[in-house]
Amino acid sequence: MTDTLIVGGGTAGCVLAARLSEDPNHTVRLLEAGPLWTTPDAIPAALRDATRLPLAADASWLWHYPVRLTDRGGTTNIVRGKVFGGSSAVNGSYFVRATGADFAAWAAAVESSRCWSSDAVLPAYRRSENDRDFGAQPWHGQSGPIPVRRTANPAPVSAEFAAACAVEGFPAVADMNAPDGTGDGVGLVPCNTEAGRRVSTAACYLLPVAARPNLAVHGSVSVVRILFRGTDAVGVEVLRDGRVETFSADRIVLSAGAIESAAILQRSGIGPAEHLRALDIPIVHPAPVGGWCTDHPEIGLEYRLSVPECAAVPLEYVLTIDDIEIRPYTVPFTPGQWRLGVALMRPESAGVLRLRSADPAVPPAIEYRYLAAEHDRTRLRAAVATATEIIRKMGATACTDPMPGPPHAADDWLHANLATSQHLSGTCRMGPANDDRAVVDELCRVHGVDGLSVVDLSVVPVPLSRGPQATTVMIAENVAGFPVR
Numbered sequence: 494m495t496d497t498l499i500v501g502g503g504t505a506g507c508v509l510a511a512r513l514s515e516d517p518n519h520t521v522r523l524l525e526a527g528p529l530w531t532t533p534d535a536i537p538a539a540l541r542d543a544t545r546l547p548l549a550a551d552a553s554w555l556w557h558y559p560v561r562l563t564d565r566g567g568t569t570n571i572v573r574g575k576v577f578g579g580s581s582a583v584n585g586s587y588f589v590r591a592t593g594a595d596f597a598a599w600a601a602a603v604e605s606s607r608c609w610s611s612d613a614v615l616p617a618y619r620r621s622e623n624d625r626d627f628g629a630q631p632w633h634g635q636s637g638p639i640p641v642r643r644t645a646n647p648a649p650v651s652a653e654f655a656a657a658c659a660v661e662g663f664p665a666v667a668d669m670n671a672p673d674g675t676g677d678g679v680g681l682v683p684c685n686t687e688a689g690r691r692v693s694t695a696a697c698y699l700l701p702v703a704a705r706p707n708l709a710v711h712g713s714v715s716v717v718r719i720l721f722r723g724t725d726a727v728g729v730e731v732l733r734d735g736r737v738e739t740f741s742a743d744r745i746v747l748s749a750g751a752i753e754s755a756a757i758l759q760r761s762g763i764g765p766a767e768h769l770r771a772l773d774i775p776i777v778h779p780a781p782v783g784g785w786c787t788d789h790p791e792i793g794l795e796y797r798l799s800v801p802e803c804a805a806v807p808l809e810y811v812l813t814i815d816d817i818e819i820r821p822y823t824v825p826f827t828p829g830q831w832r833l834g835v836a837l838m839r840p841e842s843a844g845v846l847r848l849r850s851a852d853p854a855v856p857p858a859i860e861y862r863y864l865a866a867e868h869d870r871t872r873l874r875a876a877v878a879t880a881t882e883i884i885r886k887m888g889a890t891a892c893t894d895p896m897p898g899p900p901h902a903a904d905d906w907l908h909a910n911l912a913t914s915q916h917l918s919g920t921c922r923m924g925p926a927n928d929d930r931a932v933v934d935e936l937c938r939v940h941g942v943d944g945l946s947v948v949d950l951s952v953v954p955v956p957l958s959r960g961p962q963a964t965t966v967m968i969a970e971n972v973a974g975f976p977v978r
């Protein structure tokens with residue numbers, strides 16, 4: 494019998510498998526839908542190159558999901574990594590911690606500061622990293638698996654952006670991951686890269702320990718549902734090479750990401766009762782799975798600037814202004830044009846995720862409901878105005894049609910230019926048992942059943958003011974130190 498079975502060898506799953514298997518008396522089994530490459534050098538070059546996003550439409554290492562961004566619009570597509578390392582294996586390598594204010598809100602949401610206050614999570618952030626610029630500090634680690642560094646020679650487009658921000662009077666932030674580095678200003682982005690290579694959690698946590706005798710790692714295995722005896726989770730049903738198999742374990746942990754962890758729970762009978770009944774899914778425990786989720790709505794402003802292109806991580810600098818990030822991407826999305834991403838980091842509008850079918854091959858319906866709140870539209874209008882001024886100060890030529898002045902017309906413009914940062918979280922919210930939006934408790938155990946936890950970005954109960962990758966790693970590091978059941 495396996496002690497802990499982890500579903501999903503993604504960003505969080507690789508961290509958890511590596512940490513839990515440090516105890517030779519604890520057996521761990523890790524199941525991942527994507528392929529397994531057993532050494533870092535065997536990972537395809539496109540996944541290793543940190544200067545490009547490996548998101549080709551036909552890439553075998555991606556999940557694709559149609560989503561609706563607003564109640565007005567049609568569908569657009571988002572992706573996730575389907576490979577060991579998960580989305581950390583395909584992402585932009587931005588590795589920035591959430592802020593003190595985020596953790597104050599998180600601790601308030603769970604009505605406890607025991608596990609998720611700033612002070613409580615700092616050791617887990619420190620354990621994860623080897624900060625190559627700042628070394629060991631009270632707030633930085635130097636011996637963790639993830640190399641973290643800021644660029645020493647910014648690309649010309651990044652340098653022009655930073656100079657324009659200085660002209661606009663924004664202060665420079667020396668270390669975005671320091672406790673005093675979370676205020677407004679422009680800072681170099683900490684990245685999880687090594688010599689131009691993307692360092693996923695598979696590369697730096699899992700592969701170095703994959704040969705441990707108490708750790709079993711399986712690729713190309715898709716988990717269909719969790720198996721219960723009463724309300725005790727006792728195993729999983731999987732598809733491997735087109736055949737149905739089962740694995741049993743003492744404790745099951747879902748680390749399949751905010752989309753698939755919620756979908757697996759619902760398929761297994763843990764979700765909104767009426768909805769599950771409509772899909773003929775037997776109910777194990779009614780729960781608000783997928784009833785709330787959040788992400789970072791983003792507007793892209795294209796511009797021309799005659800500076801040379803050069804190999805760089807997609808984002809070297811970021812300007813933060815309260816709940817806004819302005820991102821000067823170094824990778825052109827349209828030939829001959831650069832892009833400023835303008836993202837709202839703490840939107841009030843929230844989305845929902847629901848199964849469309851009990852068939853695992855049918856992706857769930859994801860409704861973002863972006864721009865529903867007047868607050869979000871007001872903040873984005875202001876942010877676009879600031880970003881437009883920065884483009885002007887850079888001496889660049891704007892290519893995107895300008896946002897009209899009148900708020901109503903400006904809102905139409907926001908709808909027309911809207912995208913998402915692909916940071917979905919919160920589908921299995923953390924909170925106390927009496928919170929009617931909560932799915933897991935503060936130790937990440939699913940309410941109402943035994944032997945089942947969710948450990949990934951699904952559990953975060955508040956919008957995060959920064960990109961979520963570093964915080965996903967922190968969640969797994971933190972939970973690895975919690976009592977086993």
Ligand SMILES: Cc1cc2nc3c(=O)[nH]c(=O)nc-3n(C[C@H](O)[C@H](O)[C@H](O)COP(=O)(O)OP(=O)(O)OC[C@H]3O[C@@H](n4cnc5c(N)ncnc54)[C@H](O)[C@@H]3O)c2cc1C
Pocket residue numbers: 500501502503504505506524525526527546548572573574575576577578579580581583584585586587588589714715716717748749750751753754757914915916917949950951959960961962963965
């Ligand atoms: C293109 C892109 C760029 C991004 N850039 C950044 C960035 O630069 N910085 C940042 O902070 N954030 C970024 N993000 C977001 C960030 O990478 C993710 O939010 C974070 O990595 C999520 O981690 P996770 O562990 O929750 O899920 P994932 O890392 O997605 O892991 C889930 C894993 O579970 C596996 N899985 C799913 N279902 C099953 C199943 N049924 N059976 C078995 N296995 C299953 C998946 O294949 C995957 O490996 C980006 C995201 C994307 C998509």
